[in-house]
Amino acid sequence: MSPPLLLSLHPGTALHDDQGLLTVRHRWGRTPLGPYTPPLAEALHTLAAGPTAVGEVADRINATARSCGLPPEPQLALFHHCLDRLGHTLQRHATHGSRPLATAVPLAPEAAPRPGPVPDTPLTLDRAAHLRPVDGQLSLESPRSRFRVRVEAPRAATPLALLARPASRSELSRHCHELPEGALTALLTLLHSTGFLHPVQDARRAETADLPPGWSFHELLAYDGARAGPRDRVYGPVFPLRDTEPPPPPVTRPATGRTIPLRRPDLDKAAREDRTFTAVLESRTSRRTYGERPVTRDQLGELLYRAARVRTVLAARPEDDRPYAVTSRPYPSAGSAYELELYAAVHRCHGLDRGLYHYDPLGHALTALPGAPGAVDDLLRESSAATGAAPPPDVHLTLVSRIKRLSWKYAAHSYALTLKNTGVLLQTLSLVATAMGLSGCAVGGGDSETPVRAFGLAAHTEIPVGAFLLGSGAVGGPDDATPPASTGRR
Secondary structure: OOOOOEEEEOOOOEEEEEOOEEEEEEOOEEEEEEEOOHHHHHHHHHHHHOOEEHHHHHHHHHHHHHHOOOOHHHHHHHHHHHHHHOOOOEEEEEEEOOEEEEEEEEOOOOOOOOOOOOOOOOEEEOOOOEEEEEOOEEEEEOOOOOEEEEEOOHHHHHHHHHOOOOEOHHHHHHHOOOOOHHHHHHHHHHHHHOOOEEEOOEOOEOHHHOOOOOOOHHHHHHHHHOOOOOOOOOOEEOOOOOOOOOOOOOOOOOOOOOEEEOOOOOHHHHHHHOOOHHHHHHHOOOOOOOOOOOOEHHHHHHHHHHHHOOOEEEOOEHHHOEOOOEEEOOOOOHHHOOOEEEEEEEOOEEOEOOEEEEEEOOOOEEEEEOOOOOHHHHHHHHHHHHOOOOOOOOEEEEEEEEOHHHHOOEEOOHHHHHHHHHHHHHHHHHHHHHHOOOEEEEEOOOOOHHHHHHHOOOOOOEEEEEEEEEEOOOOOOOOOOOOOOOOEOO
16 A cells, blocks of 8 residues: 655644634635634644644544544544645655655645546656756746645656656556655655646547647746746746845946937927828838838938837836836836847948947937947848848847846746837837838847847847848838748738
């Protein structure tokens, strides 16, 4: 007979007698359980002290109830009711004798173990499961499980390696020499009850273990990390770096190099002469061919001014929970962080030399960058590949995120926020280009290393997140009624 799983209350869980009502306070709040009685209180204090078998706790309830003159059966029923109510704060332990093998830690208020025994069929790991170090221990996680399984002993990792493909119980027993049958069963029970193991009815198929149709592992993991979700991580605008380093500046210092001032357009004139917003919105489309004459420096400057300039800089106001300076720009940004920078690879532009530039949104100017001789060509080849071999644009704009500008304030989802901000800026560039009669196309794909090398970006500090292709308007209007299969946006 296999040893039972041991249970313990998650560290930090506390029991209270609230005017005769037994209440448990935990990470997710508080759970009232029922009348406060000595047998039940002792049972839960035992679980709070460390891993204990349910049978052992039941024996203590029997003994305590009799010593208090209480019938044990109602106390036992109340105890099992409490276990059902506390599934989200109960840790489960697979052991070999007195030695721990693995511990399942609940990560969400709705965490509940899968009922029933482990099926007597081949088993395999969930396709979204992954191992990573957490607080110095190897841990098994999956965006589809509400538990984290800590691997407490090296020998507990052997079955995980075997379960990367369907494996029968006998096959696992043959290869897991360091785990007796009972210990192996306890480990499999723990993994199955927490959603990491799936039965394989057909040796070729494990449908319940497969990723949801249309999802890749990395996208599923990124989505899970982008929401508050079922995890014990810190999340939201909690300023995780406030006590360790100053906030990044709201506007980065202009790059070192030759400065090219840009003409500031007359917005009143644009307001009078532009088509209506509805007309611009309805006529916006991705245009991947360009006019014979190149776009001009004034047109590029007007686009950047109308879409991405700094309108105002607002100082920090710690008294309003804004301990960092922010800016106002034509497009919205999470937390007014405005972490996005614009870099330009100019192919042909009247009034500008071919080369690489950085846009200063506060001074409304371009700074010429040194760059490698073939950097412009590398970016143009990438844009051509992303748009189905379309002609090279006049100007290739790369959107670069100063990610720490977001992560200084937000925990757990800064990358997701910068991608949303990227979409907003790409849409703004698209609409302004349409209003100006220029050709433009947003690009979401590409090799991140190409702009990193071209512009000399700092790895993981300045990250490329998107691109926008710009050129003079082609005669004849929109040209992508039948767009090529590519990562260029329609």
